[in-house]
Amino acid sequence: MILSPALLTSSTFWPSCLAVLAYVLASAWPQSASGLGQTPYERPVWAALCLGWLAQAAAIVLDTVAFDGPVWHARFGFAPALSVTTWLVLAVYALENRRLGLPSIRRVLGVLAALTVCLAWYFPGQEHAKLGSPWAPLHWITGFASYGLIGAALLHAALLRHAEKQLRAKPVSGQIPAPALPGQAMGIPLLRLESLTLRFVGAGFVMLSLTLLLGALFATPWRWDHKTVFSVLSWLVFAVLLIGRARFGWRGRQAVRWLVAGSTLLLLAYVGSRFVLEVVLHRPTAA
Numbered sequence: 001m002i003l004s005p006a007l008l009t010s011s012t013f014w015p016s017c018l019a020v021l022a023y024v025l026a027s028a029w030p031q032s033a034s035g036l037g038q039t040p041y042e043r044p045v046w047a048a049l050c051l052g053w054l055a056q057a058a059a060i061v062l063d064t065v066a067f068d069g070p071v072w073h074a075r076f077g078f079a080p081a082l083s084v085t086t087w088l089v090l091a092v093y094a095l096e097n098r099r100l101g102l103p104s105i106r107r108v109l110g111v112l113a114a115l116t117v118c119l120a121w122y123f124p125g126q127e128h129a130k131l132g133s134p135w136a137p138l139h140w141i142t143g144f145a146s147y148g149l150i151g152a153a154l155l156h157a158a159l160l161r162h163a164e165k166q167l168r169a170k171p172v173s174g175q176i177p178a179p180a181l182p183g184q185a186m187g188i189p190l191l192r193l194e195s196l197t198l199r200f201v202g203a204g205f206v207m208l209s210l211t212l213l214l215g216a217l218f219a220t221p222w223r224w225d226h227k228t229v230f231s232v233l234s235w236l237v238f239a240v241l242l243i244g245r246a247r248f249g250w251r252g253r254q255a256v257r258w259l260v261a262g263s264t265l266l267l268l269a270y271v272g273s274r275f276v277l278e279v280v281l282h283r284p285t286a287a
Contacts, residue, residue: 010121010124011062011063012059012062012063012120012121012124013121015055015056015058015059015062016055016056016059016117016118016120016121018051018052018055019051019052019053019055019056019059019113019114019117020052020114020117020118021052022048022049022051022052022055023048023049023052023110023111023113023114023117024110024111024114025044025048026045026046026048026049026052026106026107026110027106027107027110027111027114028107029044029045029048045106046094049090049094049106049110050094052110052113052114053087053090053091053094056083056086056087056113056117057087059083059117059120059121060080060083060084060087060120063080063083063120063121063124063125064076064080064125076125076140077123077124077125078123078125078270078271078272078275079116079119079120079122079123079124079125080120080124080125081144081147081270081271082116082119082120082271083116083117083119083120084144084147084148085116085144085147085148085151086109086112086113086116086151087113087148088144088145088147088148088149088151088152089109089148089151089152089155090109090113091148092148092152092155092200093105093106093109093152093155105155105158105159109155138214139211139214139215139218142207142208142210142211142214143207143208143211143270145204145207146204146205146207146208146211146266147266147270148204149200149201149203149204149207150200150201150204150208150238150259150262150263150266151263152200152204153197153198153200153201153204153259153263154259154260154263156193156196156197156200157197157256157259157260159193160190160193160194160197160256161256163190163193164190164252167190194251194252194255197255197259198242198245198255201238201241201242201259202242204238205235205238205239205242208231208234208235208238208266209235211231212231212232212235215228225273226268226269226272226273227269227270227273228269229269230265230266230268230269230272230273231265231266231269231270233265234262234263234265234266234269237258237261237262237265238258238262240258241255241258241259241262244258
């Protein structure tokens with residue numbers, strides 16, 4: 001059973017509640033007059049985000065690793081995978097974009113993180129007592145890392161598109177446009193945003209390659225199922241994007257289209273297939 005009647009007494013209930021409350025507070029906190037994220041007015045926002053991030057980490061560990069019984073076993077599903085992805089993206093956002101002061105991005109990420117925490121608590125996935133190989137945990141870790149890194153690339157691509165729209169937007173009649181340096185928006189150069197986006201794509205591609213390699217070497221047995229097919233297709237799309245960037249200088253909308261296409265395939269690979277099997281078909285699946 002995926003939905004347990006003991007959800008209210010599960011070990012992840014209180015960490016999940018704390019994470020959701022913290023994320024909701026961070027999302028609902030009004031924007032400061034300066035619009036920056038470093039003012040004392042914005043400190044409760046970052047305190048709430050840090051608290052929610054730590055509570056979500058505790059919920060992820062308690063949800064995916066079960067220590068009861070003689071040996072530990074894992075429990076995975078589409079919702080924990082989404083929760084890990086938003087957790088990693090929030091970490092990147094806090095490290096890279098705090099100085100940008102983007103309340104809309106902060107609010108969207110806070111809401112998404114709260115929703116994925118609720119999903120992971122309500123749909124904890126299925127237990128896999130037989131790991132099959134001692135390398136299986138590394139396979140899962142690299143897979144989750146690829147999700148998070150590609151998610152961070154999408155975040156930076158969204159920031160890049162937002163910055164480009166700001167630079168191209170016509171000033172409203174009677175409104176004095178804010179001063180901006182050439183080639184910059186939101187306090188960060190566009191070329192740097194673009195470079196960060198492709199760096200995260202490259203790092204996610206490396207993690208995805210390791211995931212596929214570990215799966216091919218240690219999966220018992222290797223199966224060409226929906227998860228494998230979509231993962232390989234996403235790997236090919238990201239490979240074409242990186243080659244096009246290095247060889248032909250792809251950038252802007254063309255690069256973003258390839259990034260979105262590869263990310264969609266990667267999302268369908270694990271999260272999409274597990275959602276259909278666990279929630280729609282109620283069918284137990286192997287790791």
